[in-house]
Amino acid sequence: MKKAIQLVTFLVIAFGLISGAHAQSSGATKVVYHIDDAELQGIKGLRNIRNHLDTAPNTTIIVVTHANGVDLLMEGAKDKKNNIEYAPLVSALKSRGVKFEVCEITLKNRNLKKDQFVLDADFTPSGVVRVADLQYKDGFAYIKP
Incomplete structure (x- = not known):
């Protein structure tokens, strides 16, 4: 009797794992891009996201910025090396469903105001x-450009 209960328990667990894996693989991919330094990651990250969506257009993407990464979403901010303004690139990705978020702790620590950021930014x-x-609770894959 004990072996029968163990077998049934094993089968229930195995079926649950297989069902869970199938459910995850059948949905759209979800990715969080983590940017904490706009100067090092800005253009590269935005291009990675564009390429990501070009290849897998149904991907759900959220970009989370903090520390110096929030500079990516500031009004009028540019990539210093290439003199490319970020806002048009951000707007183009926003129109493709990408969500951009700014850390409010960073705002407080750097004495920044929400109205200094592009309209495409959430907080x-x-x-x-x-x-x-996003990784643990919502099952998002993690990418840091």
């Missing part, structure tokens, strides 16, 4: 917590 209480929650 999150903590960028680091948001990245962790």
Whole structure:
């Protein structure tokens, strides 16, 4: 009797794991791009996201910025090396469904105001917590350009 219960328990667990894996693989991919330094990751990250969507257009993408990464979403901000303004690139990706978020702790620490950011930006209480929650709770893959 004990072996029968163990077998049934094993089969229930195995079926649950297989069903869970199938459910994850059948849905659209979800990715969080983590940017904490606009100068090093800005253009590269935006191009990675564009290429990502060109190849897999049904991907759900959220870009979370904090620390110096929030500079990517500031009004009038440019890539210093290439003199390319970020806002048009951000708007183009936003029109493709990408969500951009700015860490409010960074705003406080750097004495920044929400109206300094492009209209395409949303805000999150903590960028680091948001990245962790998207990965752990919501099953997002993690990419740091």
